[in-house]
Amino acid sequence: MAAIDNALADLQAAIGTEVGVANWITVDQKMIDTFAEVTHDDQWIHVDPERAARETPFGGTIAHGFLTLSLASRFAYDCFPVLPGQVMGINYGFNKLRFLSPVKAGARVRGRFVLQEVTKRNATDLLRTNVMTIEIEGQETPALVAEWLGLAVFEKG
Template sequence: MSSLQTALTNAQAQIGTEVGVSNWITVDQKMIDEFAKTTQDEQWIHVDPVRAAKETPFGGTIAHGFLTLSLASRFAYDCFSMLPGQVMGINYGMNKLRFLMPVRAGSKLRGRFTLKDVNARNATDLLRTNTLTIEIEGEETPALVAEWLGLAVFKD
């Protein structure tokens, strides 16, 4: 049995189960400011703590939704390692994405992954679909929920 076939068989047994929970990461104002500069999205609700405290219902600045989403890769590093025979992993995109709760500066986030589907696209590519929930410490509602596609590429 090939490495891909072994990985497929093992993953099929995990469909519907939680396959990883990452470590917590603090999203502080410095991280938000750096993301704002990088993406050229310096809207005041993200980068002006004084104004955001006065003029928003959030009590201060909030992280960009795309900053929260961009942490998905870091959360995946905590939860997944290369499979036997795998030579690389590729972010293949999202099927669904919803931002459910703003992330206030200073919040801690973590990612929770549940395997939704897996299939072999060809002799070298295994496509995994995970439901990713990014949780905010102390909040019942998550920051976001997404259906994330990841391609595991195996040796030919």
């Protein structure tokens, strides 16, 4: 049996289970400022701590939603080991994505993944669908919930 078929069988047996919880990452003001600079999104709620403390209900700056989402790749490294015969993983997009709670500067976040579906697309590719929740330490409402698609690409034959 090919490596991809073994992986498919193993993953199908894990559907509906939590496949990983990532390590915590602190989203500090330096990270927010760097993201703002790289993306040219310097809205004051992200980069002006004094004004954000004065004029928002958050008590200070908050991370960009897309910054929080961009941490998903790091969280995936923590949670998805390379499968036997797999040569790479590729981000394939999202079916659903909702930002539920802002991430305040200084907060810690982590990803949590539940395998929802896996299909064999061809001789080298498995398409995995995971529900990813990015949690904020100490808060009941997560920062975001997404249905994330990823390809596990295997060596030929």
